[in-house]
Amino acid sequence: QVQLVESGGGLVQAGGSLRLSCAVSGRTFRWYGMGWFRQAPGKEREFVSAISWTLSRTAYADSVKGRFTISRDNGKNTVYLQMDSLKPEDTAVYYCAANQKPAISLYESEYSYWGQGTQVTVSS
Numbered sequence: 001q002v003q004l005v006e007s008g009g010g011l012v013q014a015g016g017s018l019r020l021s022c023a024v025s026g027r028t029f030r031w032y033g034m035g036w037f038r039q040a041p042g043k044e045r046e047f048v049s050a051i052s053w054t055l056s057r058t059a060y061a062d063s064v065k066g067r068f069t070i071s072r073d074n075g076k077n078t079v080y081l082q083m084d085s086l087k088p089e090d091t092a093v094y095y096c097a098a099n100q101k102p103a104i105s106l107y108e109s110e111y112s113y114w115g116q117g118t119q120v121t122v123s124s
Contacts, residue, residue: 002026002113004096009118012086016122020081022096022115033099034072034079035111038092038120045095045108049081052104059104064090086122093117 008020024032035050049070050059058070069082079096097111105111 002032002098004098004113004115006094006096006115006118009094009120011121011123014086014088014122014124016086017082017084018086018120020083020094020096020118020120022079022081024077024079024098026113031100032113033101033103033105034070035097035099035105036070036079036081036094037097037108038090038094039117040089040092043092047106047108048094050104050106051079053102057104059106083120086120088122088124091120091122093119 003025005023008018012018033052036048037045038048039045048061048064049068051070051072067085072079095117096115098113099105099111
């Protein structure tokens with residue numbers, strides 16, 4: 001069974017940085033495409049970023065492009081989301097997700113496994 005556990009959330013002032021981690025246990029991590037999504041209060045969950053198996057392909061939502069960086073360490077079975085220049089509108093619960101699709105995935109429906117989420121709060 002695949003399990004995903006996020007960490008690294010917290011409270012930060014606008015302009016600050018946080019790095020989220022998602023540790024994956026179960027089957028061979030390097031075969032998983034990984035994604036980050038977020039859900040703000042009263043809003044639907046939305047795509048933030050994704051990284052493919054091969055590390056050669058990444059994708060970002062327009063709202064975070066240039067500020068967030070996704071990466072993965074296959075040796076540690078972990079995917080990261082470095083978040084810089086944070087804004088109050090980045091406040092949300094952040095979820096990591098995994099699938100076994102070779103192409104990069106931007107949609108929730110394409111992910112089979114989800115973590116429990118970690119809260120990120122950005123104060124103004």
